Amino acid sequence: MTQSKAKLIGLTGGIGTGKSTLSDMIRERGYTVIDADKIARQLVEKGLHAYRSIVDIFGEDILQEDGEINRKALGKIVFNDEDQRIKLNSIVHPHIFDYMKYLVDKNIDMCEIIFLDIPLLFEEYDNIREYGIIFDEIWLVYTDRKIQVQRIMERDKISEEDAISRIDAQMDIEDKKHMASEILDNSGRREELKRQLDILFERV
Numbered sequence: 161m162t163q164s165k166a167k168l169i170g171l172t173g174g175i176g177t178g179k180s181t182l183s184d185m186i187r188e189r190g191y192t193v194i195d196a197d198k199i200a201r202q203l204v205e206k207g208l209h210a211y212r213s214i215v216d217i218f219g220e221d222i223l224q225e226d227g228e229i230n231r232k233a234l235g236k237i238v239f240n241d242e243d244q245r246i247k248l249n250s251i252v253h254p255h256i257f258d259y260m261k262y263l264v265d266k267n268i269d270m271c272e273i274i275f276l277d278i279p280l281l282f283e284e285y286d287n288i289r290e291y292g293i294i295f296d297e298i299w300l301v302y303t304d305r306k307i308q309v310q311r312i313m314e315r316d317k318i319s320e321e322d323a324i325s326r327i328d329a330q331m332d333i334e335d336k337k338h339m340a341s342e343i344l345d346n347s348g349r350r351e352e353l354k355r356q357l358d359i360l361f362e363r364v
C-alpha cells in the first residue's frame with residue numbers, strides 16, 4: 161500500500177461548520193489540503209468528466225447561457241429532493257474519489273501529512289475506502305446547529321428554511337461527533353479554532 165509515507169487526515173463537518181476556514185488555517189502552516197469541493201467544481205466544467213452525464217440526467221434547463229452548469233440551479237434541485245441528490249452524487253463522487261486518490265499518490269512521498277477536506281466523508285466512508293483512501297485520523301469541525309444555520313444564511317444569503325433543509329440533507333453532526341478521531345469546536349471565534357488546531361498540531 162502506498163500510504164505508508166504521509167499520514168492521511170480527513171477533515172469533515174457539517175455544511176457551513178468551518179471546513180474551508182480550517183483548511184485555510186492548515187494551508188497557512190504549509191500543509192497540503194486536497195479539497196473535494198474544489199475538485200467537484202472542476203469536474204462539472206463544460207466538456208469534463210461528469211458534465212455530460214449531469215446534463216443527460218438533469219436536462220438542459222440547468223445550463224447557463226454559456227453552456228456551463230448553473231450550480232445554484234442544480235443545488236436547488238438536489239437539496240430539496242433526495243432521489244435527485246443520490247443521482248447527482250452517484251455521478252460525481254466516483255470521479256472525485258478517483259482524482260483524490262491520484263493526488264494522494266502524487267503527494268505521498270513529499271509530505272509528512274496530507275489533509276483531505278471531504279464534506280460527506282462519513283456519509284461516503286465505505287466508498288472512499290474502496291478507492292484506496294485509508295485515513296489515519298478524521299478531524300471533525302463542529303458547530304452547534306443554531307450557529308450553523310446562522311452562518312449558512314449569512315454566507316449564502318438564503319432563508320432559514322433553506323439553510324435547515326441543506327443541513328438536514330446531511331448526516332446529523334451529533335452522530336458524526338461519535339465517529340471522529342478529533343473534534344474542533346468552531347462555535348466560537350476563529351481564534352479559538354486556531355488555538356484548538358495548535359494543540360492538535362503539537363500532537364501530530
Ligand code: ATP
Pocket residue numbers: 173174175176177178179180181182197279311312315346347348349350351353
Ligand atoms: P461548506 O460545507 O458549505 O463548504 P464550510 O464547512 O467549509 O462550509 P466555511 O465556509 O469555512 O464552512 O464557514 C461557513 C461560514 O462561516 C463562512 O462564511 C465563514 O467565513 C464563517 N465562519 C467560519 N468560522 C467562523 C467563526 N469562527 N466565526 C464567525 N464566522 C465563521
